[in-house]
Amino acid sequence: MKTKLLGCCLLVLLFSCKEDSTDKATVDREIKQYTIEQFMDNEAVGGGSFSADNSSLLITSNRSGINNVYTIPAQGGEMTAITASDSTSIIAESYFPNDNRMLWSADGNGDEIDHLFVRDLDGVVTDITPAKGAKASFYGWSKDEQYLYFGSNKRNPRYFDVYKMSIDDFSSEMIYQDDSGLNFSGMSTDENYFALRKSLNTNDSDLFLYDVKTEEMIKINSNQSKNSFQDFSNDNSKFYYTTDDGGEFSYLMSYDLASQEKEKVLEKSWDIMGSGFTSEGSYRVVYVNEDGKNAIEVVDAQTMKPIDLPDFKDKSITSVGFSNDEKWMRMYVGGSNVPSDLYTYNIETKEQYQLTDVLNDAIDVEDLVTAKVIRFKSFDGVEIPAIYYLPHQASSENKVPAMVMVHGGPGGQTRQGFNSLVQYMVNHGYAVLAVNNRGSSGYGKTFYQMDDLNHGEKDLQDCVEGKNWLASQTAIDGEKIGIIGGSYGGYMTMAALTYTPEEFDVGVNLFGVTNWIRTLKSIPPYWESQRKSLYLELGDPFSVDSVRLKRISPLFHTDKVTKPLIVLQGSQDPRVLQVESDEIVAGVRKNGVPVEYVLFEDEGHGFVKKENQIEAYSSILKFLDTYLKKENEPIDGPPKSTEMEGL
8 A cells, every 4th residue: 555654744952941042032123013814824735745747736725714625736836726615624635646636535614524535537526435424534545556545434433444445436345344443554555464553551552463364463562662553665575663662762663574573673862753665665754753843864765875855954844755656755844933835856856846935925034933942840850841932022121921832632742833823922022932741742751651640730830830931031021921722731721720820820721621521521432442541541531530530620620710711612623522611611700700712613623714713813812912911901802703602
């Protein structure tokens, strides 16, 4: 199977206990402030499948205000819109391998029930996975380019089976049935071996190879560890995987299918997040998470020597992909102060082409801020990494307010990629410290497991210590520091306002969990294979753990909240239900505390429509200006169209 190379946009190490270069970073020129409309006029582009003749790429862009599918010439030119949705986000998957048919996916306004769609050569679009209520995922193309592979939970909502579908008549057959939560991870191109993964907890997983001919199930790992399938060699003689067995970070291993011998292939000082071969096996791509920033290596598969890649100076290559004939490569290139642009690169001629220019022409990149990685000591001496954005205009003479930002997860990681909300806040005079609290991924498995069954406690104290680090900086107004986060970060916001009510001056909760018992009981059925591991990390709501889960759930302790709060929520969210936000808003309002509630009827877990992002982010800044900077008179709340009635 031709698997899709990893393309995730997965932040310079700077040890510091006190920022002593604040004044040096202050600029003498006037920093122009930009509106949220100007920031959201930046374009977000993703994907990049080459057409069969390498003349164009199939990509996703939000230039219309929501994700739609476009084509763009491989050597530069105008984008052509293929879809024109104004409600559902549509994501480009791939050109067909032998013609210009197109494959894309779309859900229902954020409900995460994705279907796969084919656009035929005559423009007719067909849902090829129409089963109602079933979720489908594209897995790749067959070696002979006559079939596509996809996963679907149409047979059993809890598990994903693997199907093989003809690209001629779109008939399909099941080739792997999952009845035990052994998740499909990959397959050899001859279809003789399946890679299967069993989650043990949120960090550890068992990895298996299933021999189709002998029906033998081979367990790859000998010890409990984190194990992930990466790829098969082009001749199907070897199986490649990453593991952290015996170490803190994941490294690359090979498994010989004939001899069953294992060999360490590559090890770095950080996690190897992914490794895969190009279609013909000539090149290997390796992704390394270096202190929260993508480091990408493209090497000759035979010599293991890096191939020549363009030098983008102060920007980084964040992801790559290849054409089927391996003559062309597409690259995304960006930084923390500029969104990623799409480039193509001819490996033979060394010619490169910039296909997009996504930063709004009205924005001067010099007015935006480059992130720094800092570290501070937490209450127990544990060193906590964080990403720091300091406004250009900040100095000891011009102290600025600040926000502690917390990522989702709980096992996520804040990275150095461009973030419009962060840059918008920083541009308007707010420092941002994005804390990678204990339990964050990317810093070794010991650090990752430090918050197991400690959520809302030790990880919260890391955030408080982040606030204390901010307050010690000469350019920060220590009396004006708030906290912001989405999903699990939203939970941390509410935990901070509830359990440490005097530490932060305001809170911004984006679709955050507030009732762990309900959330863990109501996880989507297709998360069944992860249910046990989630319960091991967070607690089992059907056991005595429910006592602790209630104790750390802010909903049951809203009487302790004394600081202004804004809550933002999508009503279609399948992960954090709207009722979570409804109830926390109602509970805090009983205290007479200023509370604003922004609800979007057409969004899920995160806001993807530009008009909604504009409304959300402008509401956040207005809230911060009012209650943190205290520049404005108190406001009545967000626009009536998004204000919850009766709350």
